[in-house]
Amino acid sequence: xxxxxxxxxxxxxxxxxxxxxxxxxxxxxxxxxxxxxxxxxxxxxxxxxxxxxxxxxxxxxxxxxxxxxxxxxxxxxxxxxxxxxxxxxxxxxxxxxxxxxxxxxxxxxxxxxxxxxxxxxxxxxxxxxxxxxxxxxxxxxxxxxxxxxxxxxxxxxxxxxxxxxxxxxxxxxxxxxxxxxxxxxxxxxxxxxxxxxxxxxxxxxxxxxxxxxxxxxxxxxxxxxxxxxxxxxxxxxxxxxxxxxxxxxxxxxxxxxxxxxxxxxxxxxxxxxxxxxxxxxxxxxxxxxxxxxxxxxxxxxxxxxxxxxxxxxxxxxxxxxxxxxxxxxxxxxxxxxxxxxxxxxxxxxxxxxxxxxxxxxxxxxxxxxxxxxxxxxxxxxxxxxxxxxxxxxxxxxxxxxxxxxxxxxxxxxxxxxxxxxxxxxxxxxxxxxxxxxxxxxxxxxxxxxxxxxxx
Numbered sequence: 001x002x003x004x005x006x007x008x009x010x011x012x013x014x015x016x017x018x019x020x021x022x023x024x025x026x027x028x029x030x031x032x033x034x035x036x037x038x039x040x041x042x043x044x045x046x047x048x049x050x051x052x053x054x055x056x057x058x059x060x061x062x063x064x065x066x067x068x069x070x071x072x073x074x075x076x077x078x079x080x081x082x083x084x085x086x087x088x089x090x091x092x093x094x095x096x097x098x099x100x101x102x103x104x105x106x107x108x109x110x111x112x113x114x115x116x117x118x119x120x121x122x123x124x125x126x127x128x129x130x131x132x133x134x135x136x137x138x139x140x141x142x143x144x145x146x147x148x149x150x151x152x153x154x155x156x157x158x159x160x161x162x163x164x165x166x167x168x169x170x171x172x173x174x175x176x177x178x179x180x181x182x183x184x185x186x187x188x189x190x191x192x193x194x195x196x197x198x199x200x201x202x203x204x205x206x207x208x209x210x211x212x213x214x215x216x217x218x219x220x221x222x223x224x225x226x227x228x229x230x231x232x233x234x235x236x237x238x239x240x241x242x243x244x245x246x247x248x249x250x251x252x253x254x255x256x257x258x259x260x261x262x263x264x265x266x267x268x269x270x271x272x273x274x275x276x277x278x279x280x281x282x283x284x285x286x287x288x289x290x291x292x293x294x295x296x297x298x299x300x301x302x303x304x305x306x307x308x309x310x311x312x313x314x315x316x317x318x319x320x321x322x323x324x325x326x327x328x329x330x331x332x333x334x335x336x337x338x339x340x341x342x343x344x345x346x347x348x349x350x351x352x353x354x355x356x357x358x359x360x361x362x363x364x365x366x367x368x369x370x371x372x373x374x375x376x377x378x379x380x381x382x383x384x385x386x387x388x389x390x391x392x393x394x395x396x397x398x399x400x401x402x403x404x405x406x407x408x409x410x411x412x413x414x415x416x417x418x419x420x421x422x423x424x425x426x427x428x429x430x431x432x433x434x435x436x437x438x439x440x441x442x443x444x445x446x447x448x449x450x451x452x453x454x455x
Contacts, residue, residue: 010164010305011086015317023298023325025170026161027291032177038283038347043184044198045348048135050276052195053348055135057279058128059143061259066111068252070151073104074158075300076245079386081162081224082301086308093223097159098230099237104155108148115144127263131272135195142199149206156213162301163223169297172213179205247383247391254400261404262421269411269418270357277358280348281365288333288366292326292373296380303384316444319381326373337366360422367426371433378440394439398432 010018044052077100084093115122119140128136153176160169180201187197216222242249259282266274299322306314337344341359349355375398382391403424410420 010082010302011309011311011314015302015314016321018302019295019298019318019321019325022161022164022166022301023295025166026297027294029157029170029173029177029294031287031291031294032174038287039181040184040198040201041280041283042348043188044195048188048194050349050351050354051132051272052135052139054132054272054276054279055128055139055195056198057275057282058123058126058132058136058263059140060279060282061126061255061257061263062115062122062140063143064252064255064259066147066150067154068249068255069107069111070104070154071252072245072249073100073107073151073241074155074245075248075383076100076241076243077155078158078162078300079244079304079383080240081159082304082384083308083386085163085223086305090224093163094225094227095230095234095237096241097224098226099234100155100159100241101152101226102231102233103238103241104151105148108151112144112147115140115147125264126260127267127275129267129272129275132275139195139199142196143202146199146203146206149203149210153206153209153213156210156217159217159224160213160222161297162304164301164305165222166298166301168213168216168222172209175212176205176209179208243388244383244386244391246388247379247395250392250400251379251395254396254404258399258404258407262407265407265411265421266418269421273353273357274418276349276354277361280345280354280358281361283348284337284344284362285333285365285369288329288336288369289372291329292376295322295325295329296376298322299377299380300384303381304386307385315385319377319440319444322377322380323374326377327370328373330370330373333369334366337362337369364422365425368429368433371429374440375432375436378436381440381443390439394436397435398428402431403428 013021041053041056044056077096080096081093084090084096119137123133123136123140126136153172157169157172160166160172183201183204184198187193187201191197193200217225262278263275266278270277299318302318303315306312306318341362342355344362345355345358349358375394379391379394382394406424406428407421410416410424411418412420414420416423
């Protein structure tokens with residue numbers, strides 16, 4: 001049996017090499033993870049039609065809320081786990097991991113029950129109309145079974161990443177993504193299951209990813225392990241996980257709330273074409289956004305471990321590199337969205353009205369996408385250090401504090417109408433960028449003095 005790799009290299013290896021070695025597998029995993037929902041949407045669009053794309057867009061905010069709960073536990077666990085390993089406290093690390101898995105199962109089962117009994121209300125709140133509801137319900141009811149598998153696979157990936165085992169974290173993500181891509185055409189075109197087939201592909205692929213991750217931990221190949229004495233839930237440990245991870249929950253919850261409000265607004269102002277355009281654009285933007293999150297996933301264990309090991313200079317170095325890489329990716333997204341929007345949109349549909357609407361929306365949403373890198377790095381930085389309140393503020397700043405009010409106010413109190421919704425995106429992006437830059441600059445000032453990076 002191969003012995004697990006120790007995590008001490010997170011505090012000794014050169015930062016540029018370390019960030020690259022941790023971020024590249026995460027980058028690959030996140031790109032593939034971003035591609036598979038796009039491929040999913042392409043297959044559904046080709047095999048079922050434009051209404052099915054709109055139906056997936058309707059279910060998306062609800063799925064985002066499920067992800068919010070899963071990331072609350074996984075990111076809170078990863079931060080606490082890396083800091084414990086930096087302090088050489090492996091017993092604490094095992095306790096955190098065991099309790100995180102218990103907490104994930106409890107939350108997932110509760111979400112499944114709520115989803116089964118309140119499906120119609122959830123879909124209506126998500127913006128569904130009479131035209132989209134039949135397809136949306138087919139996709140939603142099957143997708144409910146994926147809730148625990150998605151959450152457990154996400155947690156496992158975070159645990160492996162936190163202990164520095166980034167390649168296994170990547171494999172866990174790739175299993176879910178690649179099997180989903182492979183099963184989509186089989187279920188949609190060969191078995192003729194339509195949009196239901198796309199949902200079953202997700203359930204099965206995430207179940208396989210979960211099975212792999214559990215085998216890896218239970219076979220003692222992981223740095224951390226489950227311990228029977230920690231199976232009884234510890235309220236203090238779970239509370240600490242939730243307090244740090246709540247910023248991730250808030251960010252995803254804000255994203256879900258923003259999608260709910262946006263869908264409802266688009267339903268009233270633009271109808272099915274606007275809803276479908278918004279869903280299509282979201283899929284494209286995720287392709288650019290997920291590599292940025294991949295770099296942030298490489299940043300987190302390095303910052304957390306070195307915070308526990310009391311090495312602030314290494315934190316400063318890794319934050320600087322992460323800012324450079326994520327801003328570069330964001331700039332590529334902005335340029336691509338401005339120059340080649342038609343090409344991207346035509347991957348999903350041939351409908352002329354939809355192409356025209358989605359092209360306009362994509363250009364606006366990617367206009368200031370180059371600012372997203374700094375916003376995400378600032379939030380990840382505070383999450384990594386276990387600083388709940390600054391992480392929470394930065395996580396909800398763009399979507400909850402700025403974007404949602406703009407979406408509600410611009411169409412109502414200006415003559416922009418539907419365009420008010422679209423213009424809200426670049427305004428919120430740039431405003432959030434300025435505020436995040438000020439907050440991160442303050443932390444950077446303390447780091448340069450070799451002081452504690454937050455007060």
